[in-house]
Amino acid sequence: MGEVKDEKPTRPYHSRVRAESARRTRQAVVVAATELFVARGYTATSLADVAAAAGVARPTVFAAFGSKAALLRQVLDEALAGDDEPIPVAQRPWYRPVWEAESQGAVLDAYADVCTLIGARTARVFETVRRAADGSPETAEVWQTLLRNRRIGARTVVDRLAALGPLRAGSDVERAVDEVWFHNDPAHYGALVHGAGWDERTYRDWLARSMRHALLPD
Known part of the structure; x- marks a missing residue:
């Protein structure tokens, strides 16, 4: 053997x-x-x-x-x-409620949750990049990528809203994308939560209410 x-x-x-x-x-x-x-x-x-x-x-x-x-x-x-x-943000479990919402208001409520979560994690880092963007081409490129990606995210939300019903009178798709892109800026979280001392629930409710007013029919 x-x-x-x-x-x-x-x-x-x-x-x-x-x-x-x-x-x-x-x-x-x-x-x-x-x-x-x-x-x-x-x-x-x-x-x-x-x-x-x-x-x-x-x-x-x-x-x-x-x-x-x-x-x-x-x-x-x-x-x-x-x-x-x-794993892309839009495929994360915490983003799923945006896709699963069955009404326009529920979509925006879920997206306000997403924006609040992301704002808590990124507001200070985004501000760091924004300040550095004027100083070098490499950081300027990173900043522009962030802006483009936020707009892509805004468009996916608007597409979901449009699939569920009409948008606010006078708000075409591009205008709606502009408005969601404005609202999903983590700088708002930084200003109101870090700066003004709002608690996260107050911020989230303000964001959901503001997006509903800007985007949905009366």
Whole structure:
């Protein structure tokens, strides 16, 4: 009988361990970058600063993200989505009530919930990008992408409203998209919750009421 050799650990196991370690490192970097970008500003924060705060070497940060602008985009993506899973916002479970609503008012109520959730996570980060956008082409590009993506989100909501009934008299689709795009700006959350001290429920109710008034028939 031939000699029975000890089985070696499988490569997939080691791959999973390495992948999980890399993911934890990326998450530590994203958390550190978020805090520093908000506290100091994007321009004043270097990759070395982020690496030190995350407890890793600067080359590790560069290897994981490639550039500070790419790291900023990851910070924004995770703030919008709530995690690092590659699932679009509109496909998240917390967005589902917008699709499942059976009346126009319910659509806007559900969307106000979504905007409040996103505002809580992104208002300060969005403001950081807005302030930095005048200082460099790379951040200006990120800012313009945010504006375009908000408009895409607004259009999906208007399409859902139009599928359920008429819009407010005098409000065509493009005008309605403009109005939803205005209302879904996290800056409103920053101004009213962070700045004026509103609680989230008051903000959410104001947002739902404002969108109903702007978009729905009397």
